[in-house]
Amino acid sequence: MELTLTINGKTETLSVDARDSLSDVIREKLNLTGTHVGCDHGACGACTVHLDGIPVRSCIVLAVRCEGSEVRTIEGTRGDDAMNVIRRHFHEKHALQCGFCTPGMLMMASDIIRRYGRPDEKQVRSELSGQICRCTGYMGIVAAIVAAADELAGEPAAG
Amino acid sequence: MASEESVSTADQWVGKSVPRKEDKRHLAGASNFVADIRLPRMADVAFVRSPTAHGRISSIEKPEEHADRIFLLTDLQPLHPISGGPEMATFRNAAYPPLADEKVLFVGQAVAMCIGCSRAVAEDIAETVFVDIEELESVMDAVGALEDGAPKLHEEWPDNSFVDATISEGDIASVADAPVKIRRRLKMNRQATNPLETRGVVAYFDHRLDELVVYTSSQGPHVMRHGLSLALGMAEHRIRVVAPDVGGGFGGKNRLMPEEIALAALALKVDHPVRWIEDRNEHLTASVHAREHHYDLTLYAREDGEVLGIEGTVHVDAGAYALWPSGPFMETSMAARNLPGSYRVRHLQIETHTSATNKPPIGPYRGVARPGACFAIERMIDELADELGLEPVEVRRRNLVGPELMPYRTAGGLRLDNGDYPQALSQALGMVDLPALRERQHRGEPDGRKLGIGFAIYTEQSGHGTAEWVKRKSRVVPGFETATIRMLPDGTVHLLVGIQSHGQGLETSLAQIAAQELGLDPSAILVRHGDTALSPQGFGTFASRSIVFSGGAVAKASRALARKIKSIGAHLLQVPLDQVIVRGGAVHCGGANVAMKEIARAANIRPEMLPAGLGPGLDVTETYEPPESGGVFSYGVHAVTLLVHPVTGVTEIIDYVVVEDCGTLVNPMIVDGQIIGGVAQGIGTALYEEIPYSENGQPLATTFGDYMMPCASEIPAFRIKHRVTPAESTEFGVKGMGEGGAIAPPAAIANALNDAFRGSGAKFLETPMTPRRVSDAVAGARAGEQAA
Numbered sequence A: 001m002e003l004t005l006t007i008n009g010k011t012e013t014l015s016v017d018a019r020d021s022l023s024d025v026i027r028e029k030l031n032l033t034g035t036h037v038g039c040d041h042g043a044c045g046a047c048t049v050h051l052d053g054i055p056v057r058s059c060i061v062l063a064v065r066c067e068g069s070e071v072r073t074i075e076g077t078r079g080d081d082a083m084n085v086i087r088r089h090f091h092e093k094h095a096l097q098c099g100f101c102t103p104g105m106l107m108m109a110s111d112i113i114r115r116y117g118r119p120d121e122k123q124v125r126s127e128l129s130g131q132i133c134r135c136t137g138y139m140g141i142v143a144a145i146v147a148a149a150d151e152l153a154g155e156p157a158a159g
Numbered sequence B: 001m002a003s004e005e006s007v008s009t010a011d012q013w014v015g016k017s018v019p020r021k022e023d024k025r026h027l028a029g030a031s032n033f034v035a036d037i038r039l040p041r042m043a044d045v046a047f048v049r050s051p052t053a054h055g056r057i058s059s060i061e062k063p064e065e066h067a068d069r070i071f072l073l074t075d076l077q078p079l080h081p082i083s084g085g086p087e088m089a090t091f092r093n094a095a096y097p098p099l100a101d102e103k104v105l106f107v108g109q110a111v112a113m114c115i116g117c118s119r120a121v122a123e124d125i126a127e128t129v130f131v132d133i134e135e136l137e138s139v140m141d142a143v144g145a146l147e148d149g150a151p152k153l154h155e156e157w158p159d160n161s162f163v164d165a166t167i168s169e170g171d172i173a174s175v176a177d178a179p180v181k182i183r184r185r186l187k188m189n190r191q192a193t194n195p196l197e198t199r200g201v202v203a204y205f206d207h208r209l210d211e212l213v214v215y216t217s218s219q220g221p222h223v224m225r226h227g228l229s230l231a232l233g234m235a236e237h238r239i240r241v242v243a244p245d246v247g248g249g250f251g252g253k254n255r256l257m258p259e260e261i262a263l264a265a266l267a268l269k270v271d272h273p274v275r276w277i278e279d280r281n282e283h284l285t286a287s288v289h290a291r292e293h294h295y296d297l298t299l300y301a302r303e304d305g306e307v308l309g310i311e312g313t314v315h316v317d318a319g320a321y322a323l324w325p326s327g328p329f330m331e332t333s334m335a336a337r338n339l340p341g342s343y344r345v346r347h348l349q350i351e352t353h354t355s356a357t358n359k360p361p362i363g364p365y366r367g368v369a370r371p372g373a374c375f376a377i378e379r380m381i382d383e384l385a386d387e388l389g390l391e392p393v394e395v396r397r398r399n400l401v402g403p404e405l406m407p408y409r410t411a412g413g414l415r416l417d418n419g420d421y422p423q424a425l426s427q428a429l430g431m432v433d434l435p436a437l438r439e440r441q442h443r444g445e446p447d448g449r450k451l452g453i454g455f456a457i458y459t460e461q462s463g464h465g466t467a468e469w470v471k472r473k474s475r476v477v478p479g480f481e482t483a484t485i486r487m488l489p490d491g492t493v494h495l496l497v498g499i500q501s502h503g504q505g506l507e508t509s510l511a512q513i514a515a516q517e518l519g520l521d522p523s524a525i526l527v528r529h530g531d532t533a534l535s536p537q538g539f540g541t542f543a544s545r546s547i548v549f550s551g552g553a554v555a556k557a558s559r560a561l562a563r564k565i566k567s568i569g570a571h572l573l574q575v576p577l578d579q580v581i582v583r584g585g586a587v588h589c590g591g592a593n594v595a596m597k598e599i600a601r602a603a604n605i606r607p608e609m610l611p612a613g614l615g616p617g618l619d620v621t622e623t624y625e626p627p628e629s630g631g632v633f634s635y636g637v638h639a640v641t642l643l644v645h646p647v648t649g650v651t652e653i654i655d656y657v658v659v660e661d662c663g664t665l666v667n668p669m670i671v672d673g674q675i676i677g678g679v680a681q682g683i684g685t686a687l688y689e690e691i692p693y694s695e696n697g698q699p700l701a702t703t704f705g706d707y708m709m710p711c712a713s714e715i716p717a718f719r720i721k722h723r724v725t726p727a728e729s730t731e732f733g734v735k736g737m738g739e740g741g742a743i744a745p746p747a748a749i750a751n752a753l754n755d756a757f758r759g760s761g762a763k764f765l766e767t768p769m770t771p772r773r774v775s776d777a778v779a780g781a782r783a784g785e786q787a788a
Helices: A022-029 A081-092 A102-116 A121-130 A139-152 B004-010 B023-027 B064-069 B119-128 B221-232 B258-267 B280-286 B329-337 B370-388 B392-399 B421-432 B434-443 B466-471 B506-518 B546-573 B596-605 B668-688 B745-756 B771-787
Strands: A002-007 A010-015 A048-051 A054-057 A070-072 B043-049 B055-061 B110-116 B130-135 B161-169 B180-192 B200-206 B211-216 B239-242 B274-277 B289-301 B307-317 B347-355 B450-462 B481-487 B493-497 B525-528 B581-583 B586-589 B592-595 B619-624 B632-644 B651-661 B719-723
Touching (some): A048 A102, A054 A102, A081 A102, A081 A139, A081 B023, A102 A121, A121 A139, B043 B258, B043 B280, B055 B110, B064 B119, B110 B119, B110 B258, B161 B329, B180 B370, B180 B668, B221 B239, B221 B258, B289 B370, B307 B329, B307 B370, B329 B347, B329 B370, B370 B392, B370 B745, B421 B450, B421 B632, B421 B651, B421 B719, B450 B745, B481 B546, B481 B596, B493 B506, B493 B546, B506 B525, B546 B581, B546 B592, B546 B619, B632 B745, B651 B668, B651 B745, B668 B719
Parallel strands (some): A002 A070, B043 B274, B211 B239, B307 B347, B493 B525, B651 B719
Antiparallel strands (some): A048 A054, A048 A070, B043 B110, B055 B130, B161 B347, B180 B289, B200 B211, B450 B632, B481 B493, B481 B619, B586 B592
C-alpha cells in the first residue's frame, strides 16, 4: 500500500506493507540508518524518533498509521542548534561508549528538555527509564542532559 | 610560538581525559553497524529454530514452492566441524554445528535457514518449514546432569560432563579440624550478555578479489577469520572479516557462532549478499549465555577470623556445546582458581565439574567466572563474620594480602603483582562513614525499610599472555598484539591495530599513546581496526587485554618510528642524532627544529633528501607482549549502601563507592566510564538479570519484558577514587580494567542485603536478588523463627 509522510522536512511517498513498522520504513525503505533497532519490541528505546513532535518507539509504530505525519529522525537533527548543544554535552561528559543507544537517547533527551526546561537528575533518570544503555551506566548521560538543559535555558549549571 | 616547556607538556598525552574521537559519528547518527550496511541484491536470512530442548530430528520438510530458499546443513557442505575447548585429553569435545542435523540440544538451536527479500518474508518462509522432532528427556540442572541415569546429550560420552578437574593447593586435610567451619551453597544464575546491538552478519563473495567478505559484529575479526577458514576449509587469504562499528560486546561477541559460519557458507552458495541480524529473542535464547555457577563450599577458619582453607565443589552449567575457540572449561577453572580472591588462604581443594545441559552454550561475559567466584568468597567472608560476631570489614582486614607480601602467589596459582589492598579497604571505609551508617541503621528508617552496607573486594587479572593461556590449554593463545604505524607524506599518521574497539574508546586511547611517543597531537593520528584486510594480525578485544597489549605494541612501534624520524630530522638539521628530540610536531635540536611534515615528505616522496644508507618510508610494524605474561592485577573495593523493603523485597541503592587501582590511567575519563558501565552490569547480575528455564527446557526470559535490564532509574550515581600503583612489567605501568567493575557488585550488594537483615536468619546466596527472592528470604527466615 501507499504511504505519504514527511521525513526530516521532506515529503515522501512510499510503497509499504501493512505489517511494516515505522522503523522498517525508516531503515529499510528510506535508508536512514541512524535510527537503531535494539529489541524490536518497544522495550529498549534505541529506535526512538519524533512522530508529530512526540517521541515514539518506531519499532512498534505501524508505518501505515503515519499517513500524513511528520517524522524526525536523528539525521534530521544534524543542523539543529539545541540538539548540537546536547551533543556537545554528551561528548564532554562521556555519555556514550559503543554509540548504539545514542541516537535514541538524543531524541529522548531533546524531548525531556523540551518538556521540563531544566529537569533535575531524578526527573531525567525517571524519564530515561525506557531507554536502555548497556555501556555507560547512565551517569554521563544524565549529567549531559542536565547540563545541556541548563545551557539551553541560558542559566549557569547548578553545583 | 609556544614556549619549550608548554610544548613539552602538550606532548604528555598519557593521563589526559581527551574527549573521544569515536563520538562524532555516533552523535550524528552516522555510524556504520552491520545492520546499516547496504549492498545491491542483498537478501535477508531467518533461521528455523528448535522448539524442543532435546530431541532427535526425524525429518525436515521443505515446501516445494520455497525449496530453493531453504537451506539445511547438507545444503551448506562442505563444512568441517571445529572443536572448541581446551587441548586436554580429559576434555570431551562437542563441536557446535552451524545447523543441527541429527539432534537438537536446546530450544532456539538453528535447524534451517531461509532467505527472503526482507526479514519478514524470510520469516514467512521459515514458518513453512516443518521439523519433526522426536522429543527426548531434557537435562536442565548442572548438578543433576552428572547423576547416574541422567539422559545423555552426547551419546558417545560416558556422562554429561565436559570435564571434571580438581584445583588443589596446600593440604586441606591439615585444617579440617579448624575451630570454625562454615558451609554454604551459593548460586549465580544464567544471563545473556545483551549488548544493545545484537549480533549480525552480512556475507558475500567478491569475484574481483576472489574472496569471501564477512561483516560480523565481532570483538576479534582475525581470530574469526581463522575459525571460518577451518570451518569452511577455505584458504585464509581468501577470507576477509570486517567488524565495523560494533555496538558493545562484553565477551558475547568473542566466539565464532553457528550463524556466522552458516551465513559465510550460504554466501558461497548463492550469487548475492546475505544478511542476518539477530533479534532480541534470538539473542536471549540462542546467543552466548554466561555465568550459572553452583558452589558448595566449606570455609575453615580460626576464631579470630583468619581463613585457613576453602574446600568444596563448583559446577558450571555449560550448555550443550563447546564454543570455538575456548569452550566452557575456562569458566570452571577460573572460578575455582579465583576463590581465594585477595586473601592469604593457603589451602584450597575444589572439585570442578563442567556440565552439559540442554541450554545454549556458555561463553565469556565481562568478568568471566570472577563475578561468581567473588560472590562466593565475599559472601563466605561475611557469613564467617556473622558467625564470629565480627564486623565484616575486620575479617577482610585480617586476611588480605598486604603490599609487603607482593608479588604474592595465591592458592589459586595467580600472581598478584602489586598494590595495597588493605589501604584500598581503608579508603573505601573512609568514604562511607561506617559509624554514622551503623547509627542510622540502629535508629531505623521511617518508612520501615532496612538499611544495609556491604563491602566486596576483587582482583582482576588483565593483560595475561602466553604463559597464562598455555596454562589454560587454550587452542588460540592470545600472547601478543601487533601495531602498524605509518606516517603519510603530510606528517599525519595511520595507526593500524589488531584489537577491536566497541565502546572502549581505543581509537582515542591508542592515539594518545602514539601521540605521546611521536610528539604529535592525537588529532593527527587515525586509528583503524576491525578489518583483516587493513589491520595486522591480532586477537581482538577481550580479557582486559587491549590497553596492555595493543597499547604496548603502539608504544613500541611509535618509538621505532620516532627513531627513524629523528635520524631524518638530525640529517635535515645537520646535527648529531644524539642531540635531537621529537616534540610538538617537530624534531628539535636546541633552538633549531624541522617540522614533522618536512621529515614525512622527505621519507615518503623526496628520497633524495634522506641520509645516505637510510631507506625510504615511515612505516613500522611491531608486536608486543609484556615480559610478565601471567598478567597484572587491577583490584578494588566496592562499598554499597542500600535500602530494602522487608515485605516487597525491593532494593534501592542509595550510595555506591568504588576505590580501584588499575595502575597508570591513559585516559581517566574513559577509565571511569568503564568502571561505571561495568558496575551497572554487575548491578544487573546482582538484582535483575536472569534466564530461567522450565523443567522441560523452555526459556522463560525471551524478551526485555521478562529479562530485566537495569535502566537509569535503577542505577545510582557513583563515587570513585583511584589509587595508582603502576604495573612493573607493562608500558607506562598500565593494567587492564575493563571487567573489574562487573566483578564485585553481586558480592557487595548481597553483603549489604545480608547486613540489612543481619540476625534475622535471611540468607542471600543466589543471584539475582530480585524482589521476590529477597521477600521470600525474609519471609522464610520469619517462618523459620516462628517454627522454632
